[in-house]
Amino acid sequence: MESIRSMKDGASYTLLKDTENEQANQLVQSYYKKPKEVLVLVDSRDYEQIERFTDYSFSKNEEKILLESEDLPIYRRSKIADYWVFDRLTKKLQRVSEQKIQEPLLSPDGKKVAYVFQRNIYIKDLINERTRQLTFDGNYETLNGITDWVYEEEFGFVRAFDWSLDSKQLVYMRFDESKVPIFSMDIYGSDLYQFPYMFRYPKAGEENSTVELFVVNLDTNQKSKVLFGDEKPVYIPRIKFGGGQNSLIIQTINRHQNHLKLWRWDTQKKSLKLVLEEKDDAYVSIHDNLKFLEDNSFLWTSERNGFNHIYHYEQNGKLIRRLTKGPWEVTSLYLINPKLKELYYQSVEDGSTERRVYAVKLNGKGKRLIQGSKGTNGASFSADGSYYIHSFSDEQTPPRFSLYQTKNNRLLNLILDNKGLKDKIDEFGFSDREFSTVTINGEQLNTWMIKPVDFDPSKEYPLLLFQYSGPGSQQVANRWGDQRLLWHKMLANQGYIVACVDGRGTGFKGAAFKKVTYLNLVKYESLDQIAAAQYFGNLSFVDKDRIGIWGWSFGGHMAAHCLLTGNDVFSMAIAVAPVTNWRFYDTIYTERFMRTPQENPQGYDLNSPLNYVDQLQGKFLIIHGSADDNVHVQNTMRMVEALIQEDKQFEWMIYPDKNHGIFGGYTRKHLYTKMTNFIYNNL
Template sequence: MKRNILLLALALGVHTIYAQQKRFSIDEAAIGLYANLAQENLAQLSWVPHETAFVHTVKVLDEDVLIRKHVPSLAVDTLLHLSDIQKLLGSDIRLNTFPEIHWLDKQTMYFEVQNRYFIAHQKATDWEVLPWHTLPENAANIVVDSVNKQLAYTQGNNLFLIDTNGKIQSLTQDANPDIVNGQSVHRQEFGIEKGIFFSPKGNYLAFYRMDQRMVESYPIVNWDNTPASVHGTKYPFAGRPSHEVSLGVYNPKNAKTVFLQTGEPKDHYLTCVTWSPDEKFIYVAILNREQNHLWLNQYDAENGFFIKTLFEEQDPKYVQPLHELHFLPHKDDQFVWWSQRDGFMHLYRYDRTGKQLNQITKGNWVVNEIIGESADKKTLYITGSKESPLEKHVYAVHWETGKMTRLDAKPGVHQAQVNTDGTHILDSWSDGTTPRTIDIYGTQKNWKRNLLTSKNPLSAYLRPKVENITLKADDGTPLFGKLIYPTNFNPSHKYPVIVYLYNGPNVQLLANSFPASGNLWYEYMAQRGYLVFTMDGRGSSNRGLKFEQATFRQLGSVEMEDQMQGVNYLKSLPYVDIDRMGIHGWSFGGFMTTSFMLRKPDIFKVGVAGGPVLDWRLYEVMYTERYMDTPAENPAGYEKANLLSKTALLKGKLLLIHGTSDSTVVWQHSIKFLKEAIKTRTQVDYFVYPGYEHNVRGYDRIHLMQKISDYFDLYLNPYAAQDINEKANAKLSY
């Protein structure tokens, strides 16, 4: 009897274990981390300006409520209910979650719902929400002046301002749509994210003016209309005419604009736009089109006159400015400059004459962000990769002595916010096995509390083993990779393998963050019997200038050599079926995927390339000329990387995927590839996503990932199609 009970208990236990080991559906693999498998979070988490208090939203009786917590007691105030906002909107707009809040000062915040702006003021005992401004339906590039409570925005190609009196001022009246005002320029390279710059006290507004009349127009087809319609986008191809940018300064009091005298040639790049704290000057980094010479210039904001060049930076390959000047608190005559001049992105302190006072940070690691400061302690709070390129940690650094102290305690990737006075930090972090954790602690490391420890949203799923791999490039450089094993792995079996890669500039795939795999689609494929391998080779980010510049003038070659180190490692494993190897990547990764399928056609049996660059002469000026020079200067490099001339070399199965409205890697790349494939009688598979730009986001991403998965199953692992995964899990509903 006891034996039967024990057997029954064991049976039930086994059943429970297997019942808990769910498999990912394709819906979950594609978007689950942003839907039902998202980690717990404290939404709207932010510091109240000039208070030792922070806010976030909570659910109270299924309603979003914005609360404030005071430090160190963590006593709670209720600020706003979602219903307070809903009353102002009426029944025509229904909100499910709290709109994103922005602080103007410690007693005032604002938020936006469908271009209707509302302002919330703190009264004696509660908060009052009032309508603020309603912008035109097509208003874009909206920037708020938190000092004088002005709003600037664009309509079409022109710029408008709602001033302190609520009056709308038209700053530009350019009838030609190819002259664009108030928008980001240079295709958002060089760290440029906006085109409107309010002065520190709100008395002036600087803005970009971009003349694109000389740039060729590229057709984008809208297939939803009958007949289909065409609109043109200005696309500056490498080696061809680029746009010309100037910087205007508008004075709302007299409605006058002056333009900075930034000189010739007009197709140089203007970036790092920074106001001086006293509003008298504007600093602009001028980068030549060759991108190997930078001048940090000072201009008079009143008349636009050039005053002086503070300093210059040069590099035989390229200089890549990415950050505005950071003026130090209570030090209007001192600022921090970001530079890679010693081989790694570090911080340098200057005075306003251009004299370098000291290098603040040093070492073979990268500063990622300046997140706060303390005037009293002469301290900057930063994040960086000092512990490992796979991690990001929080540090305090004295801006005069360079003395650094690490403030966080756990391995992983830390995203941190510092309060105005620099006394406390909100730290949201994770590592490969630890989901999101949010801590608050003092910058003196004398006090700490945990605010959130997220439950593991993946705990009920059958998870693969993830192994970190370190290989070496041919010059001895360490290369970090990751191998995801099939679930229920048996080392005596032979498995198909998928290599996922990007390996291009400004991107890093691998990090010690949750989940360890980095992508649930990898785990989905592991559940279907695949090994998945990914690695950041030379050319990718966060490893310093030498690591990135190794690919200069030869995109696709050094990267391929490094990825071959991964291939050779995989081939050395007894459980890898070298006859069933696949490769997949998007954008630069699509370029790399197609490069492998054509330039090393005996390695991979199957490739899936999404949004691929196939001829660098068809890509834009700013990015391409930085890494390849112009086609006239580097014809051999361009031709070596040109995949349109190599279609006849294809041996395996290749699926190309492209969005028909892609204005980043224009559709012509893959269309021309198909034309060349026809000429060489090369069979290529092809799928387009109508109306999509450079990637497929949202719910339709499920279709994309199913398409990619099915393609690998068809040619690498046909038995995976019989997997019970799709039958065992109902599709998500949204």
């Protein structure tokens, strides 16, 4: 269902559909009113050079389809792949480039496609099939049109260029990485010698890339630089054409990430206008909730009043009105229905562990509940808002997709209910999670608990705490679980109680709750997990001498820190791919919450498990992938060395050439077997 795209007619949608043997697939079109009637737009079996499509997109006029195949990942979001353009009128398929390329984007008029190859931007004319190179300085220090590692990871995007609405201009970002330090990690592979994989990675307090913005007139080839005057923006986390003729919208933010500015650059007059500002004592979060209306006014979300809500602004940045308010957060901004003048959004108004879908008029009135069943409700609307596909899941219900007509909120069709998955899971006889809240350190914290299916309240059970705990994150939510949750339920049926607590710093309970951890990452989070473990340990059915904790990434940092600083509470911990000192992590993420090590040395060092290894008393397993480009294995190596020099015994596992996800082949099975056996033997 992730491949669904609504067509601009508002009456139909497209999606990728597997063929019978699941080797090939088709891009098909269906109508909301008649979803069983399927029109095949493109079939990968018709082309020898394409086994299956991995992604697709349309030109704005929907005459061309950009098709992706044979993609190869680079980092978390970036990839190279083969790309093809299918002409819906002529049925002709042409390859964009003979090489694997990055981030192709069709022009709005469907006549060209821009892409990146080896850090330079190219434009292919789809009519005469000629390709021209737009930039020439891309190399190991310079990127054009794609982001560097830290932007990709922390600002969440790779494509760093955009077409103007009339297809006559292209804006792109140029990254100069020359002053960014190089990180190297060995790739062991299968050859006689390993080789060093090197890439530029700015650790906290170090130099970032210098970023510039250029606009190219494609008729004249004239290139102009976007000038910020006396402004010297450190980061440019978003760019897009929109909001009027010759209007380029740019977001900039300072290095502390507590002062965001929204600009409009007039590409014809070459003038800059400040539209909106966001300031915060801690930090301002980057989002994708900027949406323009037909009159070029726009919607925006902000936490400025303590909770994330929707605001409507005029084109010049003057506030028209606030559309939502209350002690709850808007979690998704979907779409504006121009006929009904309604805005559709998702929020946690019914509780931070739940998700509901609402509508509100642009005049701020007429709010109505669209989907409000207990659990996690979501929606994918047609282009004009006339229809939507409702997604729903909860603890007992796997993802279910249903088609609705929006105006009367009328159910038209059940698309997918995953009943077979539900029946299969039920065969294992797992217990459900029990959701509740606990009062810890003066706060009401969300929690879930899984008990053995044959739970006996007169017995004492060992307890395993799972958590992630990162800023704005959430693990306690009423939704269908993943494979990790099934593992937790398996452990419960082996005689363990498994619990999870979202402590201070996690999301969807307001800015104050989330930002209390500012400058001291893992301090308050650890205090909450330790106190939660003490609370659970006082329950009659929990063995307080057998309490463990585990987590991955930020959660791995937390597991290690809690085991050491809460050594009278926790008897065991597993840390997977942990940060062990924030000095080792990247600039954008770390400094957002901690500022730089030069400004806040105590915040970095007092919250590093490296400095508490002498306090290890319990059993400790640390796991890492040797090719983790995100949280470098350096973190684990430094931890291991510190433990050795304190003469502390522990267990560890390194997965060769595996990244932060630690997967591939039997790797993930091996990892969970390793953790399972460690728990059986030590908890």
